Amino acid sequence: MTGRVNDFTLKIATVNGTGSASANSLLMKAIFRMGVPVMGKNYFPSNIQGLPTWYEIRVTDPGHLTRSGEVNFMVALNAETFAKDHAEVTPGGYLLYDSTWPRTRELDRDDIHVIGVPLARMVNHHFVDARTRILMKNVAFVGALAALLDLDLDVIEQLLTETFGARKAELVKANMEAVKLGYDDVREHYDCPLPMHVRRADMTAGHVIVDGNTTAALGAMLAGATVGAWYPLTPSTSVMDAFKGFCEKYRRTADGEREYVLLQAEDELAAGGMVMGAGWMGARAFTATSGPGISLMNEFLSFGYYTEIPGVVFDIQRVGPSTGMPTRTQQSDLMECAYAGHGDTRHLCLYPADPAEAFHFSMRAFDLAEHFQTPVFLVSDLDIGMNEWMVPELQWDPRYRPDRGKVLGRDDLERLSGPFRRYMDPDNDGVPFRTLPGVHPAGAFFTRGSGHSKHGTYTEDAAEYQEVMDRLRRKFETAREHVPAPLIEYAGKAFSADGRRPQPVKYGMLTVGSGDSAVREARQNMKAGGTEIDYCRVRAFPFSDDVQRFIDEHDTVFVVEQNRDAQLKSMLLCELEVDADKLVSVLHYNGLPIASMDVEAAVLDHFRKAKAS
Amino acid sequence: MSFMKKPQVHHAELPVNGLGYTVRDYEGGMSTLCAGCGHDSITAALIQACWGLDIEPYRVAKMSGIGCSSKTPAYFLREAHGINALHGRMPSIATGANAANGELHFLGVSGDGDSLSIGFGQFAHAIRRNVNMLYLIENNGVYGLTKGQFSASADIGSTTKRGEANEQPPIDPVMTAISLGCTFVARGFSGDKEQLVPLIQAGLRHRGFAMIDIISPCVAFNDHEGSTKSYAHTREYFHPAIHADFIPPREEIRAEYEKGRAMPVELHDGSTIVLRKIDVDHDPTDRAGAIAYLERHREAREIVTGLLYLEEEGSDLHANNRTVPRSLVDIGMHENAEAILEEFQAGCR
Numbered sequence: 001m002t003g004r005v006n007d008f009t010l011k012i013a014t015v016n017g018t019g020s021a022s023a024n025s026l027l028m029k030a031i032f033r034m035g036v037p038v039m040g041k042n043y044f045p046s047n048i049q050g051l052p053t054w055y056e057i058r059v060t061d062p063g064h065l066t067r068s069g070e071v072n073f074m075v076a077l078n079a080e081t082f083a084k085d086h087a088e089v090t091p092g093g094y095l096l097y098d099s100t101w102p103r104t105r106e107l108d109r110d111d112i113h114v115i116g117v118p119l120a121r122m123v124n125h126h127f128v129d130a131r132t133r134i135l136m137k138n139v140a141f142v143g144a145l146a147a148l149l150d151l152d153l154d155v156i157e158q159l160l161t162e163t164f165g166a167r168k169a170e171l172v173k174a175n176m177e178a179v180k181l182g183y184d185d186v187r188e189h190y191d192c193p194l195p196m197h198v199r200r201a202d203m204t205a206g207h208v209i210v211d212g213n214t215t216a217a218l219g220a221m222l223a224g225a226t227v228g229a230w231y232p233l234t235p236s237t238s239v240m241d242a243f244k245g246f247c248e249k250y251r252r253t254a255d256g257e258r259e260y261v262l263l264q265a266e267d268e269l270a271a272g273g274m275v276m277g278a279g280w281m282g283a284r285a286f287t288a289t290s291g292p293g294i295s296l297m298n299e300f301l302s303f304g305y306y307t308e309i310p311g312v313v314f315d316i317q318r319v320g321p322s323t324g325m326p327t328r329t330q331q332s333d334l335m336e337c338a339y340a341g342h343g344d345t346r347h348l349c350l351y352p353a354d355p356a357e358a359f360h361f362s363m364r365a366f367d368l369a370e371h372f373q374t375p376v377f378l379v380s381d382l383d384i385g386m387n388e389w390m391v392p393e394l395q396w397d398p399r400y401r402p403d404r405g406k407v408l409g410r411d412d413l414e415r416l417s418g419p420f421r422r423y424m425d426p427d428n429d430g431v432p433f434r435t436l437p438g439v440h441p442a443g444a445f446f447t448r449g450s451g452h453s454k455h456g457t458y459t460e461d462a463a464e465y466q467e468v469m470d471r472l473r474r475k476f477e478t479a480r481e482h483v484p485a486p487l488i489e490y491a492g493k494a495f496s497a498d499g500r501r502p503q504p505v506k507y508g509m510l511t512v513g514s515g516d517s518a519v520r521e522a523r524q525n526m527k528a529g530g531t532e533i534d535y536c537r538v539r540a541f542p543f544s545d546d547v548q549r550f551i552d553e554h555d556t557v558f559v560v561e562q563n564r565d566a567q568l569k570s571m572l573l574c575e576l577e578v579d580a581d582k583l584v585s586v587l588h589y590n591g592l593p594i595a596s597m598d599v600e601a602a603v604l605d606h607f608r609k610a611k612a613s
Numbered sequence: 614m615s616f617m618k619k620p621q622v623h624h625a626e627l628p629v630n631g632l633g634y635t636v637r638d639y640e641g642g643m644s645t646l647c648a649g650c651g652h653d654s655i656t657a658a659l660i661q662a663c664w665g666l667d668i669e670p671y672r673v674a675k676m677s678g679i680g681c682s683s684k685t686p687a688y689f690l691r692e693a694h695g696i697n698a699l700h701g702r703m704p705s706i707a708t709g710a711n712a713a714n715g716e717l718h719f720l721g722v723s724g725d726g727d728s729l730s731i732g733f734g735q736f737a738h739a740i741r742r743n744v745n746m747l748y749l750i751e752n753n754g755v756y757g758l759t760k761g762q763f764s765a766s767a768d769i770g771s772t773t774k775r776g777e778a779n780e781q782p783p784i785d786p787v788m789t790a791i792s793l794g795c796t797f798v799a800r801g802f803s804g805d806k807e808q809l810v811p812l813i814q815a816g817l818r819h820r821g822f823a824m825i826d827i828i829s830p831c832v833a834f835n836d837h838e839g840s841t842k843s844y845a846h847t848r849e850y851f852h853p854a855i856h857a858d859f860i861p862p863r864e865e866i867r868a869e870y871e872k873g874r875a876m877p878v879e880l881h882d883g884s885t886i887v888l889r890k891i892d893v894d895h896d897p898t899d900r901a902g903a904i905a906y907l908e909r910h911r912e913a914r915e916i917v918t919g920l921l922y923l924e925e926e927g928s929d930l931h932a933n934n935r936t937v938p939r940s941l942v943d944i945g946m947h948e949n950a951e952a953i954l955e956e957f958q959a960g961c962r
Contacts, residue, residue, distance in 0.1 A: 033962075208961035209961050210958075210961050218957060224946045226713065227709060227713050246953075250947060257935050257936065258935055259936075261930075261931075263712060266734055266737075267734070269702070270702075270704075272705070273698065273708075273709060273735070274708050274712065276705075277705065277712075277713070278710060278712055278713040279709075280696055283712075300699065303698070396950055435694070437693070437710070438671065441671040441692035443694070444692050444695075445694065445695075446687055446694075446697065447694070449699060
């Protein structure tokens with residue numbers, strides 16, 4: 001294992017608030033610039049300063065942009081977590097620590113290589129200011145790693161120059177001095193590079209490193225969202241920060257006037273109301289929040305469903321229940337989003353797997369919301385939203401035109417004979433026509449969350465009420481074939497009798513969202529071990545017929561999801577006609593993104609048990 | 614919420630306004646409130662006020678929360694879009710709608726339960742954002758639809774029909790609004806249309822959040838002896854402090870005003886409000902003075918009415934945001950989307 005070139009996991013343990021985040025992303029970007037695929041995961045505390053934080057970098061020329069589940073190189077710089085970090089290194093792996101404070105007694109493993117670098121001593125000797133010393137210690141370990149892993153110093157210097165800009169050349173100089181401290185010390189005392197290192201390749205061209213909150217925000221702006229309402233909530237806050245940043249750059253007139261309004265609401269309840277108000281008026285409006293915010297928005301989601309007002313909700317899921325672990329990831333709002341609100345409600349949900357899909361689905365969400373006149377969820381999570389991902393470059397579709405849905409404009413209303421009736425079904429697709437305030441007197445109607453007839457008038461009449469509810473159900477059925485279809489991949493090369501689809505194998509694996517890359521790697525590893533498994537990734541709710549068919553054509557389908565209660569599986573059972581015995585849950589819900597090893601272990605365990613019984 | 618169609622009877626002799634409309638053109642569906650309800654008088658005043666201001670009915674966005682008061686937007690301006698939001702949540706709907714299109718007139722109708730209990734937070738924050746709208750609180754001190762519980766505006770000692778006395782202090786929307794920085798704060802009485810109509814007109818023309826607390830007795834649950842929100846009690850303790858005369862743009866101020874008692878304030882659209890002081894010791898543009906004045910009269914149990922506080926210089930939500938002066942509904946598509954995407958990604962490699 002020591003000879004792994006371009007295929008290992010590095011984990012850096014530091015203290016929150018010491019500036020280690022920029023050192024970590026510097027490291028990740030340097031590997032990316034050297035042409036080697038790389039994954040970065042940040043495990044940070046709900047804290048401003050002082051609690052432990054980790055950053056995991058996987059260097060992966062096979063392109064597995066997911067956690068493997070093992071750590072081959074640990075940079076253990078946090079005294080508080082040292083024992084645990086030391087224990088986590090896989091046999092044959094490496095541990096780098098700050099030897100300013102020797103840890104002879106704790107370093108009791110003889111199956112790993114230990115590298116001591118006197119980071120604090122060197123940095124304190126070289127720099128005077130206290131804050132600078134703390135920050136530069138992190139830069140110094142980047143230098144040490146550069147020597148050990150054979151990272152290109154020119155690339156690091158270039159990245160620092162881009163970060164600080166030409167005007168802060170002295171900062172680039174200071175940072176490079178710190179890099180050199182670590183670099184030179186390690187080269188003096190150890191054989192560099194290690195057998196486990198990075199070798200320049202050409203595998204990252206055509207890719208970018210982005211996080212999913214930024215791409216979702218860019219999607220919102222390019223889809224034409226003009227009103228954003230929100231309440232600050234980790235891990236969704238950076239969506240609105242990014243949206244504001246983009247709008248300040250691209251949505252101000254020459255005179256500096258804003259072509260957008262961003263409302264920081266008093267709570268998520270009000271944010272939900274603001275989105276509904278703006279949607280009712282006809283603007284493309286959205287909010288970004290997480291599970292606790294969805295809980296508060298429930299009454300407006302029920303309202304939006306029943307009154308048929310478009311709006312987009314980004315749910316960047318975090319660990320629940322209650323406050324849970326705000327800075328850790330989970331997929332535990334799947335059911336809450338699908339059925340949010342009291343009464344018979346159901347909502348269109350889009351499930352991106354990575355920041356690239358978050359961009360495209362963000363735009364799609366605005367079109368679906370206006371097309372179907374209903375709240376639409378973009379169900380992302382902290383892993384997608386806040387971690388930096390290497391993804392193929394985002395492509396703009398020049399044919400893109402926003403779908404503003406069935407809206408009667410001034411001219412339509414001028415020609416209208418008789419009163420406007422809001423909740424009819426003229427096209428037999430469950431989707432009525434709507435009108436916007438202030439356009440024409442003939443379009444006026446009264447929007448109400450209380451019982452209403454298809455004419456839009458108040459009703460408590462049994463048949464009139466039910467007629468509207470039944471049409472809403474039809475509308476939802478229409479949406480089934482409009483939302484993104486699942487991605488299905490078959491393992492076998494043999495084609496089925498109809499010649500269209502490959503013949504399915506016995507087993508299938510089904511997942512949603514950020515579980516994608518872990519499942520892909522697990523499939524590949526198991527295939528190498530002789531087990532072939534077909535794959536289906538659900539990308540939207542309601543589930544299309546393809547999902548039903550995928551389950552039908554397999555004997556066993558592993559449903560991989562990141563929550564305790566098998567929410568996706570429950571929804572499949574609830575929404576489709578499937579045999580419950582076919583579905584085997586693979587559940588992961590400890591707050592860390594699921595690793596390929598977790599999936600593999602669970603599936604192999606199932607096979608072992610099945611064989612034994 | 615009316616489901617009964619009101620017959621549209623046109624009288625040839627009805628006067629028309631500048632748009633050629635009669636007051637009938639400003640009406641809505643038939644009220645389903647109790648006979649004698651104060652809210653219906655307020656609806657009539659709203660119709661009168663909008664007609665008098667030559668407002669195009671379809672250029673109004675009317676909105677409400679939940680409760681008796683919140684049913685009333687169905688009873689006026691049939692050509693305007695209306696939205697009956699959730700209980701206490703009309704301010705957030707209004708804020709979002711106004712953010713999307715500030716070109717319309719925004720008219721919100723709420724009640725004491727809607728604004729001072731379940732929606733107190735949203736009420737406060739809509740004031741804080743200075744959303745450009747007229748916000749009426751039809752205040753009867755009681756929950757009508759759930760049959761007579763006290764609301765947060767009930768006075769200490771006021772009794773229910775069954776004789777139970779309220780022991781908790783009331784939340785006064787006027788005092789609350791002034792202390793929150795509301796730029797137009799008034800109180801009226803559903804039984805005094807002569808005072809109310811110009812207040813509504815001034816509130817509609819004011820740029821920013823205009824709040825009018827209107828005592829509006831509930832004939833079914835709160836009009837008995839012992840109630841401090843009854844017609845009789847309100848009439849007895851009614852204390853007009855300032856009378857507001859609304860004068861449209863370009864119209865001359867003709868009335869004769871007693872020296873020292875009249876105070877003309879020009880609104881952003883060129884119209885004028887002449888504040889006619891009935892109490893000489895009250896200056897409605899002095900916030901600290903207004904609070905002290907209200908406190909003195911509260912101790913005397915008087916219901917002070919009129920335009921009690923006015924700040925015409927405050928900037929509203931859109932002014933603070935520096936929004937383009939037009940609706941955002943059709944703005945938003947970027948012709949250079951591909952270039953924007955590429956510029957963003959250039960920094961991600």
